[in-house]
Ligand SMILES: NC(=O)C1=CN([C@@H]2O[C@H](COP(=O)(O)OP(=O)(O)OC[C@H]3O[C@@H](n4cnc5c(N)ncnc54)[C@H](OP(=O)(O)O)[C@@H]3O)[C@@H](O)[C@H]2O)C=CC1
């Protein structure tokens with residue numbers, strides 16, 4: 001599909017994910033932003049809700065109804081889990097629907113029900129084009145499931161090692177996230193007094209709902225079931241995730257240089273995935289606001305493990321940036337339109 005100007009609606013525009021989609025689309029030359037919708041804030045001035053989005057300050061947040069969302073070429077959904085399926089089913093098949101939520105990410109209904117405790121809505125093409133085979137499925141797609149933020153960075157950080165057969169399918173992920181990952185609505189545990197000057201673990205012991213999503217992605221790369229031990233940490237910063245991912249080496253003689261070669265080869269054609277110079281380790285501030293993923297990899301000889309570190313902005317490439325990238329692929333636009341690899345420093 002090629003069009004001169006694509007009309008876009010954003011459901012959940014008062015939230016973090018929807019707000020970030022709006023921020024990115026304001027820099028997208030091929031898009032006209034139509035309806036901006038929400039729930040409890042419907043009727044409120046957008047300039048009060050998202051004051052950083054100055055060009056949209058005069059807009060009013062509309063209710064999230066089929067009537068309001070209909071008539072756009074593309075609809076982004078930044079809604080709580082479980083709210084996407086009904087709206088998506090009611091929208092015409094020709095409308096490109098891009099869901100930032102989890103509803104359509106998992107292919108296995110039993111796994112969905114175990115981790116989300118609700119009936120499985122189905123599965124859509126998965127919006128992580130840098131994984132083998134995914135980009136092809138996104139071209140021309142009219143329904144796209146944007147990955148979770150932890151699965152994005154965890155999967156990209158270890159995929160080359162699994163794909164090249166350097167490690168066994170037994171992956172450990174420890175990932176620290178900024179607080180925006182929990183959404184704007186989250187209040188419990190996120191008040192300043194409990195987050196500032198504090199790091200805490202949660203969802204420990206394989207119970208976090210992103211564990212099966214990471215395993216699903218890695219199974220696609222390794223061609224075999226992959227055991228994933230995932231521990232998320234909450235750290236006192238607004239944005240960003242740093243994931244440390246390790247796995248046992250198949251051959252204890254594998255060198256750090258060989259590991260780097262595998263990563264360089266895997267992402268040679270990927271404009272958003274950047275292997276840092278040797279010895280430079282990823283830091284979250286370098287990817288803030290950008291669609292880039294920064295990676296570094298080495299070998300821990302004594303432990304017999306490959307260790308890789310990756311960073312992503314959870315709201316950008318971790319959600320809204322991926323959503324815009326996927327829209328570009330679906331519509332046949334240049335993949336990086338409206339997106340940048342330039343971060344912030346200091
Ligand atoms: N934050 C992140 O890093 C990531 C988030 N996501 C996903 O994106 C989605 C949105 O998350 P996030 O932006 O963080 O959440 P927020 O809490 O920041 O925003 C939620 C949005 O949904 C609206 N909303 C709430 N309830 C309803 C409802 N019943 N029907 C319609 N709209 C409703 C809210 O409107 P109002 O404010 O008017 O009440 C608000 O616009 C979630 O599914 C989340 O999993 C995905 C990846 C990462």
Ligand SMILES: CC(=O)N[C@@H](CCC(=O)OP(=O)(O)O)C(=O)O
Nearest residue numbers: 101102148149150177178181182
């Ligand atoms: C820090 C924090 O709370 N992060 C969120 C994940 C955010 C995300 O990507 O989630 P979805 O799967 O909901 O889209 C969490 O652990 O639940």
